[in-house]
Structures are given as structure tokens and as C-alpha cells.
Amino acid sequence: MIYKVYYQDSFDQVPVRENTHSLFIEADSVRDVRRKLAEKNYNIEFISPLTGAYLDYEQQKEDFKVETF
Template sequence: MIFKVYYQKTINEVPVREATNSMYIEAESVEETRKKLADREYNIEFITPVTGDYLEYERQHEDFHVETV
């Protein structure tokens, strides 16, 4: 399954919508996604599964790529 992760680049950064980054991770669960990103010290705001029509929509964007972790 593919998850979309919304995050700030540093753990000390306060979440601000305009400064939020996102990435796509392939994992079995939200917990596994968090474990895969634990060493990066991101301030993870939200993780959501991307499936079906939503996944197809996201794949149409040129900046779509699944991170290898």
C-alpha cells in the first residue's frame, strides 16, 4: 500500500500549512511507515493511505514518486 506523509523537515519546526512537505512511502501500515521514517527526524503531521481513484490522481502529477526507504 502507498501512504502519503505530510511533514516538516525538522522535528523542531512548528507545523505551518505553507511549509508542509509531502512524500509517498510504500508500506503495510501507518506504523510501518513511521518506523521507516524514524531515522530522518521529520516532524510528521499526518499519514494517509492513497488508493483507488486518489492514487491514480496523484500519479498524474509530475512530482509523484515513491520514496525508497
């Protein structure tokens, strides 16, 4: 399954909507996403599974790229 992860670059930053980044990652579960990103110093705000129409919508964007870790 593909997940969209909303995050801040560092735990040291105060979460601000304008500084929130996102990435797409393939994993078996939310726990697996967190395990794969554990080495990064990301302040993860939210993890959303992409399915159906939501996945189709995101795939149409030119910046859609599934990250591998």
C-alpha cells in the same frame, strides 16, 4: 500499499501549512511508515493511505515518486 506523508523538516519547526512537505512511501501499514521514517528528523503531521481514484489522481502529477527507505 502506498501512503502519502505530510511532514515538517524538523521537530524544531513550528508546523506551518506553507512549510509542509509531502512524500509517497510504500509500506504495509501506518506503523511501518513511521518505522521507516524513524531515522529522519521529520515532524510527521499526517499519514494518508492512497487507494482508488485518489491514487490515480496523485500518479498523474509529474512530481509523483515513491520513496524507498
